[in-house]
Amino acid sequence: MLPALLVEPVVRAALLEDLGRAGDITTTSVVPEAVRARAVIATRQPGVVAGVDCAMMAMRLLDPAIEITIHRADGSRVAAGDTVATVAGPARAILTAERVALNFLCHLSGVATATASLVDAARGHRARITCTRKTTPGLRALEKHAVRAGGGVSHRFGLDDGVLIKDNHIEAVGGIGTAVARARQAVGHMVKIEVEVETLAELETALAAGVDAVLLDNMAPAMLAQAVAMIDGRAVSEASGRITRDTVAAVAASGVDIISAGWITHSAAALDLGLDFQKG
Numbered sequence: 001m002l003p004a005l006l007v008e009p010v011v012r013a014a015l016l017e018d019l020g021r022a023g024d025i026t027t028t029s030v031v032p033e034a035v036r037a038r039a040v041i042a043t044r045q046p047g048v049v050a051g052v053d054c055a056m057m058a059m060r061l062l063d064p065a066i067e068i069t070i071h072r073a074d075g076s077r078v079a080a081g082d083t084v085a086t087v088a089g090p091a092r093a094i095l096t097a098e099r100v101a102l103n104f105l106c107h108l109s110g111v112a113t114a115t116a117s118l119v120d121a122a123r124g125h126r127a128r129i130t131c132t133r134k135t136t137p138g139l140r141a142l143e144k145h146a147v148r149a150g151g152g153v154s155h156r157f158g159l160d161d162g163v164l165i166k167d168n169h170i171e172a173v174g175g176i177g178t179a180v181a182r183a184r185q186a187v188g189h190m191v192k193i194e195v196e197v198e199t200l201a202e203l204e205t206a207l208a209a210g211v212d213a214v215l216l217d218n219m220a221p222a223m224l225a226q227a228v229a230m231i232d233g234r235a236v237s238e239a240s241g242r243i244t245r246d247t248v249a250a251v252a253a254s255g256v257d258i259i260s261a262g263w264i265t266h267s268a269a270a271l272d273l274g275l276d277f278q279k280g
Helices: 004-019 025-030 052-062 091-121 140-149 167-173 176-186 200-208 221-231 248-253
Strands: 036-043 067-070 083-090 128-130 163-165 193-197 213-217 236-240 258-260 273-277
Touching: 004 052, 004 091, 004 140, 025 091, 036 091, 052 067, 052 083, 052 091, 083 091, 091 128, 091 140, 091 248, 091 273, 163 176, 167 176, 167 193, 176 193, 176 200, 193 200, 200 213, 200 221, 213 221, 221 236, 221 248, 248 258
Parallel strands: 128 258, 163 193, 193 213, 213 236, 236 258
Antiparallel strands: 036 083, 036 273, 067 083
């Protein structure tokens, strides 16, 4: 569960975007103010839920009088037809908040479900699944929360909490050793240093420089296994590069510590959920 202090500005901005200059002209013109309703938010396909707090905050921001019951918290595995939450209160507020609430819930549940698909496929191996900085602008905290809800772990949150020296950094300064030495001199002792490598020769250079972690980029499983043997516990090993549900098991079998995948945040399909009013 994310702190409300982080969630509210994002949800509030989404509501303002939707309400525009005149508010929900459809609902206010069609539904009398006194009408009350009860609605169920339910899944239409199996998956892993995330973003429930965001969805419920959209309701509360529209009208604090809306009564909310959460049946499936973030991280819950659900089948088609499962009830995630029920809401009751002023019909106008529920209808106006509906799309923003579902946008957050469907998208973040899609991220959690995509993550869980990799976690499940890699089960039985030591590797943990992590996301990257390939997130939707403005939604990083929420998407990384959804990754954790799906059983993954978080990579660095941004550019300020970990050193990741990539190929262009190395090209800019002329070598891995120079880049690592400069980073170590510049950052504090609590900051980890990771280097991206594409070959075993580059890996050996990175290890000699004393890095904390190595990103093994676009290596086939056989080469990954060689890299893990070379590392021999001297650094954290991270595999990355076009890893899918079909390939993740073979990557995990190489013995790497971490498997990172950008698509679980930037290209995850939304999980289908809907909100329906109940009669009576």
